[in-house]
Amino acid sequence: MLPIHEQFYTFQGEGLHAGRAAYFIRTFGCPVHCPWCDSAGTWHPDYIPEQVARWSVEDLVTEVAKTKAEFVVVTGGEPAIHNLAPLVDALHAIGQQVHLETSGAFPIRGEFDWITLSPKRWKLPLPETIARADEFKIIVDQPGAIEEYVAIIGETDKPVWLHPEWSRHQDAATLDAITEWVKAQGAPYRAGWQMHKHYAADLKDARSATPAPLGGDPKKGY
Numbered sequence: 001m002l003p004i005h006e007q008f009y010t011f012q013g014e015g016l017h018a019g020r021a022a023y024f025i026r027t028f029g030c031p032v033h034c035p036w037c038d039s040a041g042t043w044h045p046d047y048i049p050e051q052v053a054r055w056s057v058e059d060l061v062t063e064v065a066k067t068k069a070e071f072v073v074v075t076g077g078e079p080a081i082h083n084l085a086p087l088v089d090a091l092h093a094i095g096q097q098v099h100l101e102t103s104g105a106f107p108i109r110g111e112f113d114w115i116t117l118s119p120k121r122w123k124l125p126l127p128e129t130i131a132r133a134d135e136f137k138i139i140v141d142q143p144g145a146i147e148e149y150v151a152i153i154g155e156t157d158k159p160v161w162l163h164p165e166w167s168r169h170q171d172a173a174t175l176d177a178i179t180e181w182v183k184a185q186g187a188p189y190r191a192g193w194q195m196h197k198h199y200a201a202d203l204k205d206a207r208s209a210t211p212a213p214l215g216g217d218p219k220k221g222y
């Protein structure tokens with residue numbers, strides 16, 4: 001059984017697989033506590049639900065099988081705090097590819113087909129998870145964030161996406177910093193975007209949870 005915050009059928013809005021039909025499973029719980037978290041309902045005391053549903057692997061797989069998803073994204077919260085190997089194996093058994101979105105701060109259990117690692121300064125990624133990542137996502141939330149996280153990731157030939165932290169997605173300085181970095185450095189850096197937010201794609205599935213973005217606002221209880 002896994003504690004599941006929400007699950008919904010949508011498309012992947014970010015990274016190398018953006019635009020493809022995907023089934024999202026968002027696990028409950030995250031010890032990282034980013035002040036701009038856009039999934040605060042998975043951990044923040046002001047936003048967590050009164051009850052968290054626990055789902056069996058079999059029932060999760062049944063839900064996925066009802067869709068035409070090209071792959072399943074296991075996200076959080078921080079999904080790697082859970083043993084995900086049985087879920088990954090069961091999804092593979094019905095022919096699904098399984099992707100993971102993680103901070104990389106915890107050992108990954110499960111043979112994932114694709115790992116997106118987004119390092120967070122509040123709990124740094126492990127060397128072993130950095131080595132397993134297929135792409136990286138840097139959240140540009142303050143001046144100097146790109147340099148900071150590039151140093152943490154180290155040298156890589158895997159795509160490194162630079163995303164404006166969403167409360168800053170219209171902030172010219174943040175966007176310019178990303179533009180200038182990509183132009184000056186070239187590969188493996190890429191300007192990133194959370195396309196699904198503009199489409200409101202996740203919300204089209206009634207099972208998706210109400211968004212709870214903290215946006216870095218200390219008044220919201222952080």
Ligand code: SF4
Pocket residue numbers: 030031032033034036037038039040042076077078103120
């Ligand atoms: S952004 Fe991700 S790692 Fe950070 S607190 Fe939210 S769920 Fe956890």
